[in-house]
Amino acid sequence: MRYSDVVHFEPIESVKQLRAGSSQDQAAEDVRSYVISESMREVLTEVVIPQLRLDNPDVDHKGLLLVATYGTGKTHLMSAIAGVAEHAELAPLLTNPVAASEAARIAGGFKVIRVEIGAVRMGLRDLLAKELQRGLTGIGVTYEFPPLDQVVSNKDCLADMMAAFQAAYPDHGLLLVVDELLDYLRTRRDTELILDLGFLREMGEFCQSSWFRIIAGVQEMLWDNPRFALAQDEIRRVRERFQQFRISREDVAFVVQQRLLRKDDAQKGQIREHLQRFAPGFESMAADLPRFVELFPVHPSYLRTFEGLTIVEKRRVLETLSAAMRGLLDKEVPTDEPGLVCFDEYRTDLEADPSNRVILEVKEVLDRGRVLRERVSHGLKNKTDVGPALRIVDALTVHRLTTDDLNAPIGLTPEELRDDLCLLPPGTPELDPSFIASTIETIVGEIRLAVSGQFLSVNEANGQVYIDLKKTVDYEQQVEERAATLDEDALDSAYYKALERVLEVNDDPYVSGYRIWRYELPWAAHRVTRLGYLFMGAPNERSTAQPPRDFYVYFLQPYSGHAFDDEHRPDEVFLRLVNPDEVFTRALRRYAGAVQKAVETTTQHRAAFEQRRDLHLSEMVEWLRRHMATNVSVRYLGQERTFGQWLGAAAGARRSVKDQVDTIAAQLLAEHFEQRYPDYPRFSVDVTHANLGAVVTASLQSIARRRETMLGKAGLEALQLVDIEGAITADGPYARHLQAQLEEAAGKAVNRQALLVERDLGVPTWGPWHLEPGWLVVVAAALVYLGKAELGLPSGTIGATQLERLADTPLGELEKLTHVVPPAGLDLARLRRIATLVGAIPGEIHENLDPQVVVKLITQAEQLYSDASDAKTLILEAPRLWGEELFDDPAHRISRLDALVAAVAEVRSRTTAGKMRNVALSDDAITRAEEGKKELNRVRDLRASFEKLNPVVTYLTQAEDVLGDRDPNASEAEALRARLRTAIRGEQVDKTLAASVNRDAQRLRDQYRKLAVAYHEHDRLDGAGDAAKQALVHSSTWLDLGLLSQVSIIPEGKFASLEARLATIGTCKTFTPGSFDKAFICPDCKYRPTLTAGPTARASVDVARAQAEQMRLEFLSALRDSLAEEELRTGIPFLPPPIRSEVQDFIATGAIPSGLTEAFVAAANQLLQRFRIxxxxxxxxxxxxxxxxxxxxxxxxxxxxxxxxxxxxxxxxxxxxxxxxxxxxxxx
Structure with missing residues (x-):
């Protein structure tokens, strides 16, 4: 079976030229031959055609940019679109019926101007303007673009051009199709590029408001091209006005299977039968066999890789595949392999094209590939593997060009080489994917050996093999060789280096020349840490760590295995690496070798070895983190278990390996700590060597300043120095122990030597619990606070009044304490006098000053301080009572109160028994304070009298002000004021006289209240009176008077005077006799009581009603007499008929049938003014x-x-x- 038997081959070898589409025959051929995939159909119907249409003004029309690589049919597609747009009869020729139907919306609707930009220096604006002028001339339209230096806006020029065009073609749009735009723009200087992009943007914007359209073809996206980095702002604006569409890999694959490699069903069946024999060996083929059949003999990954070769511009995938197929047509399809065209074959095409070697990056990759091929061809030991090895090299060469960074550690895994190349090494016994991948991995190893590690690397993180352009020296091989020469001590050292990373040991060793570090372990039961040593070595070196500490943790040598005796000491824990696997050993040896090579090599290569050193160290660290549980044993007191077994039985942190080691060691050593530190305090916060000073300081601040913090509270509670209410106490075991030491000293000082002992050389502790010196200072400070002791430091003695200074002293200074001594004796007479002053019980003051008594003194002093301060404030406010100052000689009185304030301020500042013993008040100061207290009592009495009298006196004062000279009670009020002055002006307030004045003032207020009620009832209308007033105002009489007053003969102001008198009659509908209980002015109507002659307010309303009725009769009579005069009667016939009869009836009878109206008044005024006939x-x-x-x-x-x-x-x-x-x- 030949390839020609299973494929209908139609080659694609010619290069399309856009301008050739100007011929209708060529345009028809381009439309008919362009193969449209389903994805391209979506692009055409949903993007391209809607943007080109002229009948959808609601769409935001933009320019179109077609992005496609060389050789994928970009020019062909633009020619097909242009052909349909220009010739309506070509739309049915499109190969996709849906696209053909949608294309009918634009078919024949455009005149098309095609432009191919060559190697020119002309600016884009001038170039396209020239081409547009040429194209328009060709269709009988004359328009000339003005020079660029005379243009304000290119869109105005385009608008003028379209006006000229549509004058000739009113039913057509103008389509400009431009090819090779990217090549042109890349040749432009930066300043020229800004102008070119600006014009391109203007053309895109012009599409929105006109029947002008533009399609431009580019090889890659303009937006992401680094060449245009300096013009990003302009690029962004172009992007906003152009719609981008592209020819995808799926579109190319569709062309390949539908045109280049078309097959009928019988041929597909033959291919499927052939490929199914090999599918079990290749996972990608088994998963997507139909796609392999459709593209046969092209491997699907060929197109994917081809698309990624962005660094190689003119790669022409369809032409390349056509050439490859032409060489296969007459060949037999192999029976021992799939026989696919894979992307490794493209290396030959890359080498054959000289233009590729102009690109430095491509040349460098091809040169490295050529070297690798030569080494493989001559250096591979197993000659049967040369063929597959060369294909692997070719594939890696091509794949290297698909990465943006040619130095990135990105390549292909053995599995990807297997599937993407359908590689079957000779002699493969079975089609097992894993076996094939393993074989390929072996071949890769042979290649690396053949080339001595040059130019080829493996990414250890993911197994990808890649061309390493910088790997001219095989550093890894040199590391391997050096590692093979290392002794066991070097391997132990490498292991310990990894442990340092795992255990987060960052400090320098405690002992120079030894791997010994000072270390802390948590004592979980007490939430403190204990100090010890971490050894990377055996107990033989224990004596080098001084002073002795609480524990020793050893990580024993795993390789050299130095002998030692385990003495089963309770303070020693041993950890040993057991049975490390080959992965760890290989990484450890490589690390050790890289360390030695970095030391031994020259500066030029040191960085490479250091990079490998760090890489292999990271591998060891990662292995340890994963395998500590199973590959590390822990031994304590002769009992040995795995790390994981100990950890499972321990409670504690597990987040990191260090946490796990600490948890195990702390669990094993906990009982040892209990024996070494019996009854040690238990803290509620974690106390470490690092924060011990902070907790001690916080505890001292809580004592000295009584300012509670979490750390301070934790320290005091652990030392049992506070009671349940938070008060400082000396009842705890630590304070009692120190008091016992003071009692044994019989009033003398207890020196440092008697307080602190060195159980371990150079480590002083206090008491049977072996507390740190800082905690002794805290306990002593509590006794100082309670007045039971004083504390000696090198800087001086700390008594109760100096505790603030103690709280600010660093821990290092506190630990230098020199002695603790009982406090000095107590001045009982002075303290008892102070107790009397502040209002406490003097008899409670004894030599052993009780803290509770101190609390009472402070509480009483606080209250007295507050009262005296308030009294001073009251005097300064200078209150007045019935016009008199309440306090005479205020300066003298404030001076007396100041003496009291100063004394009690001193008392209240002595917040502890210790401080109260040293209260700084002389006998004279106490005497002056006692005088101040007398003044305070006088102020209190004056304030009490003021608060009782002020309300009634305020009332009387207001009544006097309102009544003035007409006050009937004036003489009685003046006499009462004189008596009040006598009551408050003495050295002491005459409380009896003040009470008598208060009673008489109340009685006088009642007299004023009755007077105010009587005056109010006389001068104000109540609810009923106001109703009568409102009835008058709204009566017909009152309304008629308002109208009659508008008649010209009625006396002016007569009715207005009556209205004004009525308005002055006030109303207070909510008034009750109780309205004057609190003030002499009515709270509702603000009436100020005044004696008024004449009628009451209600009588005045009745008088106004009678006057109104009489006034109405007088006004009507005067009007009737005037209208009855002969001279005025002659004008009556000229009045409107309805009013005319009303006037005649009024003159005759004196009555107005329908009542007085504005119309009647107007008619009367007209008659009185006489008509002109x-x-x-x-x-x-x-x-x-x-x-x-x-x-x-x-x-x-x-x-x-x-x-x-x-x-x-x-x-x-x-x-x-x-x-x-x-x-x-x-x-x-």
Whole structure:
């Protein structure tokens, strides 16, 4: 079976030229021969055709950019689109019926101008303008673009061009098709490029508002091209006005299977039968056999790889496949392999094209591939593997060109080489994918051996093999060779280096020249850490670590195996690597070898070996993290288990290997810690060597400043220095122990030597619990606070008043404490006098000052301080009572209070028994404070009197102000004021007199209240009175008076005066006698009580009603008499008929039948002003208006009549007084 038997081969070897499509025959051929895939159909119907249509103004029309690589049919597609757009009869020729149907919307709707841009220097604007002018001339349209230096906007030029075009072709659009745009733009300088892109953007924008369309073809996306990096802003704006579409790999594959390699069903059956024999050996073929059949003999990965070769521009996939197929047609399809054209064959085409060697990157890759091929051809030991090896090299060469970074460690795995090349090494016994991949991996190893590791590398992370352009020296091989010469000590050293990384050991060793580090382990039961040593070695080196510490953790040598005796000490834990596998050993040897090579090599190659050193170190570290549980044993007190077994039985952190080691070691050593530190405090926070100082400081601050923090609380609670209420106490075992030491000293100081002992050389501790010196300072500070001790430091003695300084002292200074001493004696007489001053019980003051008594003193002092401060504030406010200052001589009184404030401030600052012992108050200061307390009591009495009297006195003061000289109680009020002055001006307030004044003031207020109620009832209307007032205001009498007052003969102001008098009568509908209980001014109507003569408010309303009725009768009588005069009666006939009869009836009877109205008043005023009667001749009217005019428009007639009326009739008079009477043959 030959290849020609299973494929209908139609080669694609010619290069399309866009301008050839100007011929209708060639355009028809391009439309008929372009194969449209389903994905291309979607692009055409959903992107291209909607953008080209002229009948969808709602679409945001843009320019079109076709992106496709060389040789994939870009020019062919643009020619087909242009052909259909220009010739309606070509649309049915499209190979996809759906696309053909949709294309009918644009078919024949355009005149097309085709442009192929060559190697030119002309700017894009001038170039396309010239081509447009040439194309328009060819279709009979004359238009010339103005020079660029005379243009403000190119869109205006395009609009003028389209106006000229549509004058000749009103039903057509203009389509500009441009090919090879990218090649042209890449030759432009940066400043030229900005102008070119600007014009391209303007053309895209112009599409939106016109029947102009543009399609441009480019080999790759403009947006991502690094050549245009300096013009990114302009590129972005072009992108916004162009719609991009592309020819995808699927489109090319469809062309290949439908045209280049077309097959009928019988041929597909033959191919399927052939490939099914090999499918079990290749996973990709088995998973997608129909695609392999459709593309046979081209491997699907050929097209995928071809698409990735962006660095090789002119690769022409269809032409390349055509040439490959031409060489296969007469050959037999092999029976021992699939016989596919795979992408490794493209290396030959790359080598054969000299233009590719101009690209430096491509040349470098091809040169490396050529070297590899030569080495493989002559250096491979197994000659049967040369063929597959060469294919692997060719495939890796081609694949190297598909990566953006040619130095990236990206390549192909043995599985990918197997499937993408359908590679069957000779002698493969079975079609097993795993076996084939393993065989290929072996061949890759042979290749690397043959080339001594040059130019070929394996990414250890994912197994990908790749061309390594920089690998001119086989560093890995040199590392392997050096590793083979290393002794066991070097391997141990390499293992320990990995352990340092795993255990997060970053500090320098504690002992120079040894792998010994100071180490901390958590003591979980007490939430503290213990200090010890981490050894990478055996106990033989234990004595080198000084001073002795709490524990020793050893990681024993796994390879050299130095002998030692396990003495089963409770402070020693041993860890040993057991049975490491080949993966770890290989990485360890490579690491050790790379370390030695980095030391031994020259500077030129050192970085490469260091890179491999770090790589293999990371491999070891990762292995240890995964295998510690099974490949590390742990031994304690002679008992040995695996790391995982110990860890499973321990409680603690497991996040990292270090956490796991710490958890196991801490669990094993916990009992040892309990024995070494009996009854050690248990903390509620983690206390480490690093934060010990912070916790001690926080604890001291909590004592000195009584400011609770989490750390401070944790420290004090662990040392049992606070009671359940949070108060400092000395009842805990640690404080009692220190008090016992003080008692044994019989009043003398307990020195440092008696307090601290060195159980381990150079490590001082306190008490049977072996507490750190910092905790001794905290316990001593609590006793200082309670007044039970004083603490000695090199900087001086700390008493209760210096505790603040202690809280600010660094831990290093605190640990240098020199002694603890009992406090000095107590001044009982002074403290008892102070207790009396602040209001505490003096008898509670004893030599052993009770902390509870101190609390009482402070509490009383706080209250007294607050009261005295408030009293000072009150004096400064200078309150007045009935016009008198409440406090005379305020400066003297404040001075006395200041002495009291200063004294109690000193007392309240002594917040502990220790501080209270040293209260700094002299006898004189206490005496002055006692005088100040007397003044405070006087202020308290004055304030009490003020608070009782002020409300009633305020009322009386207001009543005096309102009544003024007409106050009937003035003499009584003045006498009462004098008595009040006497009551408050003495050295002490006369409380009896003040109470008497208060009673008399209350009585006087009642008198004023009764007076206010009487005055209010006289001068204000209540609810009923206000209703009567409103009834009058809304009565017919009142309304008639309002109308009659508008008649000209009625006296002006008479009714207005009555209205004003009524308005002045006030109303207070919510008033009750209790309204004057709190103030002498009515809270509702703001009435200020005043003695008023005359009638009450209610009587005044009744008077106003009677006056209104009388006034109405008088106004009507006067109007009737005036209208009855003969002279005025002559004007009655000229009134409107309804009003005329009303007036006549009023004159006759004195009554108005329908009531008084505004119309009646207006008529009366007209009669009183007299009418002007104008008589007009009926015949003369027409002759005067029309005159000699032969004809008039309606508007002219209206104008002449209006002019005659104003001139002859109204003659400047008030129009309302003129009446026109038509007569026969008479004049006015």
């Amino acid at each position: 104008v008589k007009v001749d009926r015949d003369g009217l027409w002759s005067q208006v029309v005159a000699q005019a032969t004809s008039l428009t309606p508007d002219e007639l209206v104008q002449r009549f209006t002019q005659w009326l104003d001139r002859e009739v109204i003659a400047g008079e008030d129009r309302t007084r003129v009446r026109i009477v038509p007569v026969e043959g008479a004049e006015e």
